[in-house]
Amino acid sequence: MSSRGTDSAYDVEFRTVTKRFGNLTAVNAVSFQVRQGEFLSLLGPSGCGKTTSLRMIAGFEQPDEGEIVIGGVDAVGTPPYRRDVNTVFQQYALFPHLTVLDNVAYGMKQKGVGRSDRYQRAREALELVRLTGREKHKPSMLSGGQQQRVALARALVNRPRVLLLDEPLGALDLKLRKEMQIELTRIQGEVGITFIYVTHDQGEALSMSDRIAVMSDGVIEQLGTPAEIYDRPRTAFVADFIGEMNFLEGTVSRTEDGEYDVTTAGGVVVRARGEATRGQAVKVGIRPARMRITGATDDGVVNAARAAVDTKMYLGDEVQVVATLGDGTQVVIREQRAGADAPHDAIRPGDPITIQWDRNAPVLLAETPTEQQE
């Protein structure tokens, strides 16, 4: 990608951007690029620097170090009102004294668009977000979901280069959230504007984004497509933050033909595809759904472990078993069940079981994010 793209292929580019508040480093030497028309999510736990990153793009905060390039031009020092970027605020920040239509037309009014023209375009924007018939109302008369749509229309109507969204669905109930997630992806597809979307909801990020940047403590741990992030997490943090993960710790005991073995303290041998350094202490992760319970097998078989069942739980079509390995590591196994499922039904707490997985299931995890560039 980077070999083909020029600067202008990116709408937003962070170049080792650092932002401090006193002696707290909110964003720490972060670099990433956002492609034109992309839906990029910034995902991470509370306080990891998502909002700060977004506010630096909008121009409300200035970075202490590094450059922020918007549309190929260094934007540091440019005030928010001169940036071709609009924001959808978490609490919507609709102007309470203006009607819905005037709220949406506000940006165009600042740019000197004529009255009939801006109202015309504001109406179109409200149609795009599917909120019509409420033009003359004040924002306080609308429901949360409707206010959300107004906020979206107000930002989109200006056709910015980049739209920033800071947890825009945070205040909505689950059903409305799901609805708006679909709406947002539809609208983004329709207008083709680059979206940078802040969320701490991994499901939301996985389902909506082209790419996800997983942040932790002011740094980006991993940036990739939802599938990459989910299937090939690079660090234990990413693995743990996105979905559930079983961790096994051990030492690399063999490397051969693009495969490696990790032997745990309890003698379990994990054989997986990939590169590793022999003798190194490592952590591997295996998703609960990639493990399965089998009948007893012989000792010494790779990618198999004996365990004792702690709990068993039915989750409808799935059954979840929590078991403890010989060395005390607890693992979660989630298996599909089909109708009356005798082998699973027979499992009782305390039963010895054998867990197996394929060699493409384990992921080698690093402790700290390594420099990654596409």
Next chain:
Amino acid sequence: MARTEEVLESAGRRRRSFSPRYPGWLTTPSLLYYAIFFLGPLAILVAFSLATQTGFDAISYGFDTSQYHLVTDSLYVKIFERTLLMAGGGSLLTILVGYPIAYWMARYLSTYKLLALLLILVPFWTSFLIRTYALKIILDPHGYLAEDLGIDIMYTKWAVAVGLVYNYLPLFIIPVFASLERMDWSLVEAATDLGAKPYNAFRQITLRLTLPGVVTGALLVFIPMSGEYIIPNILSGGNYEFVGNVIGDQFASAQNQPFGSALSISLMIALSGFVALYILFATKEERFGA
């Protein structure tokens, strides 16, 4: 008004309808106090204004409207005009001086916010009269202001204006500060984000949303300014009379209570007009949920 306030308001309304209703007669003591000590003097004033002067310090009650005819005499109409103009100008000056202070306190102070508010109120802890005399020292024709800076305004209407602003500033700052405190600053960010230059964002968002506070504060200072007589008396040296001074003269030296009362009632009616306008404004603001 900010959204939060509306939320609070609707929450309050809801709570009110579920809370126990106290019997109305519990207000009787307050109403009695009000009737005796507030409406009483007012009634006496009305009676005075309709009475006839029968000699020095002697009147007979009746229904004599001649005093009101006298009020419309061009000399007195001029004094009325001057008073309302001065009070209006004083209020305007108070807005210009007070708004930036309130804005600075609400926006830029955090730890010292309450301390600043307290300091604003401190002058209220000393007598109005003494403070006005103190102001006289600053404005003195032989003081620093006059001799070193060339600002010699003592005994002019400008001195009166300075006195009005100085004395009533806190009364304006408090409600404006309160409305700025309720201000949701992310709205200003949203405006700049949408391309509003700082001045436009201030005018269209901050000032517009705090307008109810500004109007309340302005009325709160305009009314007492219109009734002022100490400040013009001390700072204009008698050169520049307000209606209040004329009224005071009628009661204190001329002993013409009917005319003094008629002037008072006339002033009250004039000011009621402004209050009516204010109520109109306030209900409009509320109805449209700004």
